[in-house]
Amino acid sequence: MAIEKSTDGASLAAVIDRILEKGVVIDAYVRVSLVGIELLAVEARVVVASVETWLKYASAVGLTKIA
Amino acid sequence: MEKALGKYLYCVIDCGEEKQFEAIGMGEPGGIVYTIVYQDIAMVTSDVPDEIYDPIRKNAFCHEKVVAEALRTHTVVPMQFGMVAPGREDVIRILAENYAELRRCLTKLANKVELGLTVSWNKENFSEEICRSSPEIERLRQELARTDPDLAYPLQIRLGQLVESVVEQKRTLWKELIFRELAPGAIEVKVNDPIGERMVFNGSFLVDKAREGAFDQLVNRFYLTYRQGFDYKYSGPWPPYNFVDVKLKME
Numbered sequence: 001m002a003i004e005k006s007t008d009g010a011s012l013a014a015v016i017d018r019i020l021e022k023g024v025v026i027d028a029y030v031r032v033s034l035v036g037i038e039l040l041a042v043e044a045r046v047v048v049a050s051v052e053t054w055l056k057y058a059s060a061v062g063l064t065k066i067a
Numbered sequence: 068m069e070k071a072l073g074k075y076l077y078c079v080i081d082c083g084e085e086k087q088f089e090a091i092g093m094g095e096p097g098g099i100v101y102t103i104v105y106q107d108i109a110m111v112t113s114d115v116p117d118e119i120y121d122p123i124r125k126n127a128f129c130h131e132k133v134v135a136e137a138l139r140t141h142t143v144v145p146m147q148f149g150m151v152a153p154g155r156e157d158v159i160r161i162l163a164e165n166y167a168e169l170r171r172c173l174t175k176l177a178n179k180v181e182l183g184l185t186v187s188w189n190k191e192n193f194s195e196e197i198c199r200s201s202p203e204i205e206r207l208r209q210e211l212a213r214t215d216p217d218l219a220y221p222l223q224i225r226l227g228q229l230v231e232s233v234v235e236q237k238r239t240l241w242k243e244l245i246f247r248e249l250a251p252g253a254i255e256v257k258v259n260d261p262i263g264e265r266m267v268f269n270g271s272f273l274v275d276k277a278r279e280g281a282f283d284q285l286v287n288r289f290y291l292t293y294r295q296g297f298d299y300k301y302s303g304p305w306p307p308y309n310f311v312d313v314k315l316k317m318e
Contacts, residue, residue, distance in 0.1 A: 032149030
């Protein structure tokens with residue numbers, strides 16, 4: 001079975017992985033809320049603080065659960 | 068108080084004429100998406116209140132959809148999310164003052180496509196492969212299973228750090244493997260940070276449009292060889308977000 005290529009139904013993570021930190025920037029015209037970015041990052045699991053990261057890695061091999 | 072209207076900036080395209088796109092602009096209700104032209108380049112824009120834009124799901128997909136629509140018929144240089152210029156004259160100034168840089172980007176990206184590939188361990192294979200590759204991880208897991216949950220925190224951190232370092236080693240190997248097998252089919256490769264613990268590769272490839280089919284075959288062959296225990300997501304063509312790195316100046 002061949003691998004399918006598509007952008008239909010692209011995940012939020014794939015989209016914001018592209019549009020939030022890449023592309024042309026004009027500093028004077030940035031109108032993005034940082035809080036909004038953080039909320040979205042949590043939803044799409046793009047960035048996490050390090051301790052939390054380690055707990056997630058631990059949890060990913062089973063046994064330990066994230067509280 | 069009524070907010071002043073501004074121009075939300077989606078992308079710059081190789082286009083010398085005023086035109087509209089069949090897409091709905093940012094905001095509520097979304098405005099008409101149209102071009103503001105300077106010589107043979109144009110900004111794709113729509114009128115919006117000049118305010119802060121949260122990158123919530125709806126707005127993120129709106130931005131992406133407009134740029135994708137422009138990509139159907141033009142070479143695009145995508146803007147980062149959330150840029151609003153005060154007025155038409157400001158947009159023309161952006162294009163005029165950065166004309167050479169934008170032209171250079173458009174030329175570089177003409178007849179190219181961005182294709183995305185992510186590879187992730189599937190759930191069962193992740194635990195199995197990671198635990199198998201380090202006796203210390205297996206030992207810590209067993210110790211954790213016997214430990215009072217209230218006292219487990221330091222062990223969990225230790226385990227997590229170890230798992231992360233093993234995962235990082237494996238990511239490096241995958242990156243080398245993918246470069247060896249797939250980079251020859253692409254003009255440029257950009258590797259991004261993985262999204263989540265189980266992702267082993269997150270990259271984008273800039274590929275000549277004429278060679279897109281050949282690259283698909285290359286990816287497919289790779290997939291058929293290395294799919295066991297892994298989930299693949301192959302996506303595109305995307306606007307070439309990963310291959311523009313420009314900060315424009317406003318005098």
